[in-house]
Amino acid sequence: MSLDDAKEFLRVDHDDEDTTITALLDAAVAWVEDYTNRSFTASSVTLFSLGFWRKASLAFGPVSSIVSVTYNDTSGATQTLSTDKYYYEALGNNNSVMIYFHDVPDLEEYNAHPVTIAALVGDGASSRVKHAVKMLVAHWYENRRAVVTGTITAEVPIAVEALLSSERIIDLRQ
Numbered sequence: 175m176s177l178d179d180a181k182e183f184l185r186v187d188h189d190d191e192d193t194t195i196t197a198l199l200d201a202a203v204a205w206v207e208d209y210t211n212r213s214f215t216a217s218s219v220t221l222f223s224l225g226f227w228r229k230a231s232l233a234f235g236p237v238s239s240i241v242s243v244t245y246n247d248t249s250g251a252t253q254t255l256s257t258d259k260y261y262y263e264a265l266g267n268n269n270s271v272m273i274y275f276h277d278v279p280d281l282e283e284y285n286a287h288p289v290t291i292a293a294l295v296g297d298g299a300s301s302r303v304k305h306a307v308k309m310l311v312a313h314w315y316e317n318r319r320a321v322v323t324g325t326i327t328a329e330v331p332i333a334v335e336a337l338l339s340s341e342r343i344i345d346l347r348q
Contacts, residue, residue, distance in 0.1 A: 175199065175299070175307050183308040184315055195315065202310035206303060209335070211343040212236065213296035214303060220295045223287035227278045232293055233343050237264075237271040241292040246282035253279070270343055306337040 177192060180199050207213055211234045213220065219241055222232050240262055243255040255278065262273040273291060281288040299307070 175203070175304050180308065180311050184312055195311065198311045198314045199307070201314070202307045205310060206307055206338060210303075210338055210341045212341060214299040216296045216298060217294060218296045219292050222291040222293065224289035224291070225287055226281065227275045227289065229272060229274045231265065231270055231272050232291065233270045235270050235295045235343055236297055237293045237295050239294045240271070240273065241294055244290045244292075245279070246285050246288040248280050248282060250282050250285070300341065302337045303341055306334045309334050309337075
């Protein structure tokens with residue numbers, strides 16, 4: 175969503191608050207991406223970390239491909255795992271991917287996350303996602319403080335969550 179789209183939704187016809195609206199737009203997109211476990215920027219690279227070699231669901235996406243798998247070997251040096259040592263498959267409606275490993279080398283012993291998977295993720299936002307972002311921007315624009323007193327309030331994020339519920343990637347296997 176562009177600044178012009180947000181300003182139209184807010185009915186703002188001046189440039190005085192472009193910086194504020196842009197910041198609200200960035201925050202709303204980040205909130206929506208976090209809530210849905212999705213990236214709405216096409217072709218962005220996301221890193222996933224593992225503590226050891228195991229099959230793993232990459233439940234953030236949608237994942238279109240694996241770019242690389244790197245690991246820290248027993249000496250602590252970073253190595254790239256050969257593509258013939260892993261394979262992956264789409265789960266469900268291609269929103270997440272399961273990656274499997276075989277014949278893998280030993281890992282650095284005292285490293286909490288010695289395996290890093292770089293995956294290409296992201297796609298365009300649906301009309302529901304775009305509207306949810308606009309609603310969040312409008313809510314935060316009109317209520318610029320953390321607490322509003324002296325009024326009857328209604329929680330806008332419930333409406334936002336209702337719009338986004340079908341967009342979420344949830345992996346119950348983790």
